[in-house]
Amino acid sequence: MKITVKLFSSLMEFLPPGTSGNTIELIENSPPTPTDIIERLKVPKADVKTMMLNGTFLPEQERNKALQDGDVLSVWPAIQGG
Numbered sequence: 001m002k003i004t005v006k007l008f009s010s011l012m013e014f015l016p017p018g019t020s021g022n023t024i025e026l027i028e029n030s031p032p033t034p035t036d037i038i039e040r041l042k043v044p045k046a047d048v049k050t051m052m053l054n055g056t057f058l059p060e061q062e063r064n065k066a067l068q069d070g071d072v073l074s075v076w077p078a079i080q081g082g
Contacts, residue, residue: 001027001028001029001031001068001069001070002025002026002027002028002069002070003025003026003028003032003037003067003069003070003071003072003073004023004024004025004026004071004072004073005025005026005072005073005074005075006022006023006073006074006075007022007041007043007075008022009077009079010047010077011047011048011075011076014041014043015041031066031067033063033064033065033066033067034051034053034058034063034065034067034075035064037067037073038075043075047077047078048075048076048077049076049077049078050075051063051073051074051075051076052073053067053071053072053073053074054071054072055072055074058073
C-alpha cells in the first residue's frame with residue numbers, strides 16, 4: 001500500500017535526507033496509523049498541531065486508526081504569530 005505524507009513548516013526537517021519539497025511516499029506492507037508514521041519519522045508529538053487525512057481534519061482521537069492505500073496525510077505544527 002502507498003501512503004503520501006506531507007509535512008509543513010518546521011516539520012519538514014523530519015523528512016528523510018534528500019527529500020525534495022515537503023512530500024514523501026511510503027510503501028507499507030501493513031496499514032500504519034497516522035501516529036505510527038509520525039513516530040517513524042521521529043516527529044515529536046508535541047510539535048504536531050493539525051493533521052488532515054485526504055483533505056479532511058483528523059481529530060486526535062482518530063489518529064490511531066489504520067490508513068488505507070492511497071491516503072494522503074498532511075501534518076502541520078502549531079503556528080505562532082505576533
